[in-house]
Amino acid sequence: MGGRILIIGACGQIGTELTLKLRENHGNDQVIASDIREGAEELMQSGPFELLNATDELHIREVVEKYEVREVYLMAAMLSATAEKAPMKAWDLNMDSLFHILNLAKEGKLDKIFWPSSIAVFGPTTPKDNTPQTTIMEPTTVYGISKQTGERWCEYFHRKFGVDVRSIRYPGIISYKTLPGGGTTDYAIEIFHEAIKNGEYTSFLAEDAALPMMYMDDAIKATIDIMEAPAEKIKVRSSYNLAAISFTPEVLAAEIKKHLENFQISYEPDFRQSIAESWPSSIDDTAAREDWGWEHEFDLEKMTTTMLDGVGKTLKEKA
Numbered sequence: 001m002g003g004r005i006l007i008i009g010a011c012g013q014i015g016t017e018l019t020l021k022l023r024e025n026h027g028n029d030q031v032i033a034s035d036i037r038e039g040a041e042e043l044m045q046s047g048p049f050e051l052l053n054a055t056d057e058l059h060i061r062e063v064v065e066k067y068e069v070r071e072v073y074l075m076a077a078m079l080s081a082t083a084e085k086a087p088m089k090a091w092d093l094n095m096d097s098l099f100h101i102l103n104l105a106k107e108g109k110l111d112k113i114f115w116p117s118s119i120a121v122f123g124p125t126t127p128k129d130n131t132p133q134t135t136i137m138e139p140t141t142v143y144g145i146s147k148q149t150g151e152r153w154c155e156y157f158h159r160k161f162g163v164d165v166r167s168i169r170y171p172g173i174i175s176y177k178t179l180p181g182g183g184t185t186d187y188a189i190e191i192f193h194e195a196i197k198n199g200e201y202t203s204f205l206a207e208d209a210a211l212p213m214m215y216m217d218d219a220i221k222a223t224i225d226i227m228e229a230p231a232e233k234i235k236v237r238s239s240y241n242l243a244a245i246s247f248t249p250e251v252l253a254a255e256i257k258k259h260l261e262n263f264q265i266s267y268e269p270d271f272r273q274s275i276a277e278s279w280p281s282s283i284d285d286t287a288a289r290e291d292w293g294w295e296h297e298f299d300l301e302k303m304t305t306t307m308l309d310g311v312g313k314t315l316k317e318k319a
């Protein structure tokens with residue numbers, strides 16, 4: 001075993017912080033960052049980086065060989081809102097990249113894979129509150145269809161070829177270091193930037209659009225915990241439900257108002273509202289808690305103070 005770790009999509013919202021954490025844990029030169037574009041300075045300067053298109057199978061193989069990679073975190077994907085605008089491109093990126101990695105593992109060239117799924121695998125016919133691990137899944141977005149299909153393939157490669165693939169269904173991830181790209185849950189980040197800069201925010205989701213969310217540190221912890229758990233503890237090989245906090249734009253605005261009392265929110269729902277309406281309001285993640293000991297740390301209050309602080313500092317640095 002041993003060998004290095006490759007992050008594909010290392011410059012994105014989650015990839016950036018995941019790469020930095022893995023470098024801290026394993027040593028900078030053990031963790032290879034790759035993306036289709038260069039990313040944050042801290043990421044670029046802390047260890048090896050390769051410009052890599054996640055759909056380029058040959059190039060992925062070359063990088064895996066060059067660095068003697070044994071573990072891949074495939075974080076590249078087109079998210080829900082962007083995917084609706086470029087369905088075929090989203091399908092190609094989200095599916096091809098996964099097959100390239102699954103096949104490498106099937107050939108024995110990788111020991112372990114992390115591939116993120118999403119709450120987007122659920123749809124309007126899924127029970128909305130405390131959505132169970134196993135339930136009706138009829139996603140209506142391109143992104144959701146690609147993630148659900150990916151889950152089926154992960155389970156298939158595990159069952160048929162013994163591929164050690166591990167996955168969680170991320171809720172909306174909230175963070176301030178790297179901006180998110182094209183998701184329906186992005187309002188919960190924009191709101192902090194606008195609250196601090198302008199004291200007001202116009203939400204693209206309606207006031208009562210409740211969605212499952214999580215602060216970045218918890219998402220990184222879950223990702224590393226599931227990858228470090230002994231293989232026999234990972235009983236679900238499609239993807240695990242994962243939950244922390246659920247709230248509506250109205251509730252989040254009220255929490256921000258506790259710190260910035262003049263903050264004003266208004267609502268102009270756009271096409272992303274119907275995506276939000278098709279997703280769960282809250283998630284039952286008992287399986288993840290029981291199987292590999294998942295626990296979250298950030299509640300709404302702690303997330304809000306951390307975000308106000310972090311976004312405040314970032315905006316000051318830029319000024």
Ligand code: SER
Nearest residue numbers: 079080118183184185
């Ligand atoms: N945050 C993602 C999105 O909104 C959900 O996985 O697309």
